[in-house]
Amino acid sequence: MTVLSSPSETLLSKIADRNAHAGVIGLGYVGLPLAITVARSGFAVTGFDIDPEKIVAIDAGRSYIEAVPDAVLTGETAKGRFRATTDFGRLADCDIVVICVPTPLTKYRDPDLSFITKTCDRIAETLRPGQLIVLESTTYPGTTDEVVRPILEKTGLKSAKDFFLGFSPEREDPGNRDFHTSSIPKVVAGDGAEAAKLMEAFYGAAVQTVVPVSSTATAEAVKLTENIFRAVNIALVNELKVVYEAMGIDIWEVVDAAKTKPFGYMPFYPGPGLGGHCIPIDPFYLTWKSREYELPTRFIELAGEINSAMPRHVVGRLAEALDIHLGKALSRSRVLVIGLAYKKNVPDIRESPSLKLIELIEERGGSAAYHDPHVAEIPRTREYMALKGRQSVPLTEQSVKAFDAVLIATDHDAVDYAALARWAPLIVDTRNAFARRGIAGQTILKA
Structure with a gap:
């Protein structure tokens, strides 16, 4: 049979x-x-x-x-x-x-x-x-x-x-x-x-x-857990950056020293905000679902608040640096943002904090442009339609000197940081790009 x-x-x-x-x-x-x-x-x-x-x-x-x-x-x-x-x-x-x-x-x-x-x-x-x-x-x-x-x-x-x-x-x-x-x-x-x-x-x-x-629900929870872990720890180090900044302590030096401990510590690094298709979004899928069970998700929500506030903090630091070092208001300044992508060496701009940085600079009356070796033109996005079609500014001595400040938002390897240090009147570095390359200068400030 x-x-x-x-x-x-x-x-x-x-x-x-x-x-x-x-x-x-x-x-x-x-x-x-x-x-x-x-x-x-x-x-x-x-x-x-x-x-x-x-x-x-x-x-x-x-x-x-x-x-x-x-x-x-x-x-x-x-x-x-x-x-x-x-x-x-x-x-x-x-x-x-x-x-x-x-x-x-x-x-x-x-x-x-x-x-x-x-x-x-x-x-x-x-x-x-x-x-x-x-x-x-x-x-x-x-x-x-x-x-x-x-x-x-x-x-x-x-x-x-x-x-x-x-x-x-x-x-x-x-x-x-x-x-x-x-x-x-x-x-x-x-x-x-x-x-x-x-x-x-x-x-x-x-x-x-x-x-x-x-179960499928368990597998769904695995993905959220991975990205919530990253979001909460990035928020923690972003908050520490603001606190240590006020104390005159370099958060990058602190993290580099802390990570030498061979157990019980994992390094996370601060930045100008969160980007990508995962970390800025995924945690809120759980906060939404948790309401069905009438349970709070305070860590996740607080992490979201801290990370979402970082672009505004960076622009505040930029305005302060322009005032102190150049005696110029942000509203009368031209700023070149280095890096449109949300992370280094990729062309992915999804949820990139660079878009928010440009928007905030212009909300305060400043003028902003960008350079990104991986993103030639800003495509259509759901939230930043006004930025569509803007093109990457070439990095030449003449073009850089036309700006009052350079803001490092994404530390692409293809950028000539040594040349930027020579050409730019003022640099605000959110990624520790210059210190990691051993490039120093009186007008290179961390943010």
Whole structure:
């Protein structure tokens, strides 16, 4: 008698044989590296995005993500293992569908799950028995179970019976050359035992280390915990910076000395504010969810207040420095902001404090421009529409001397700091960029 395989066993077999077809929705900083990693492990992968310009770039072999070199992109495309499309009808061809879409906050710091819900609606249109649907977007604990599953089950198909559902938090770190998608341990969880096995099998085929946890809510909490830990500790060192500044103590020297302790201490560094798609946003997903349980999240909220206040503190220090050293008010000054990206050596400007710094300088009547070797022009953003289209100022002696002050917001390695020290009348350094390079000067001030 022939024994029919269950849907999960069939998919497990296809994963083991690399015959499963994977789909990745959202080809940004998370989705494109994941799609290429899965393709390089032997699977056929279709990438989906609503932005036709990304598809055109991919078809031309032109990567817009630093973590995916052109050669790697074209290699997987040429082998026929990766293709990209705006046609979501092709989701029907995919055995595994991974969701990598944004999860921003509203202006009231409430979760905006509209990208997830719209994506799930599109998946539901072609959902079929035997598919594995995975959410990677960062969100509050319970989203997979409370938001994703009900949308998909409106089709009449049931999770853990007809289709399988899982969550695996993304852990991308743009600009980090020591870790890549395949080498970063992957936390995975499934809705039910069969989904859990499928999650381990699929990700285990693409990455070096898989870390199973007991539920999708636990996996969602893991991601939030990682970024809350960073947000709270960055807020602590930012607060210490302000206190030690008043005492005449250099916070950078303090941290460098403290980190020599081989146990019980982990260094975090101050800055002009938080940026990126994770740390400024993710903690507030938990503060929002905690209201459902009538529980306060005082550490998280206080950290948010401190980190959000840093751009204003920096502009205050800038104004003070202009007054003391040049006898000039900020309202009559021209300021060159070095670094538009939220972190060094990447072109990513999401939630970058540099945008807020420019806005605050101009609110106080000053004039601001920027230089960034990785960002030639300010693209459209949700909060800073007035800055769209501004272009990076070239770093020449003539251009730098046309400004009253230079504000180091992001310490890109490609910047010539020694030249800046010679040319700029005044430098306010929020990243300790000059001291770390052994460049001194009477008008280089830390902030």
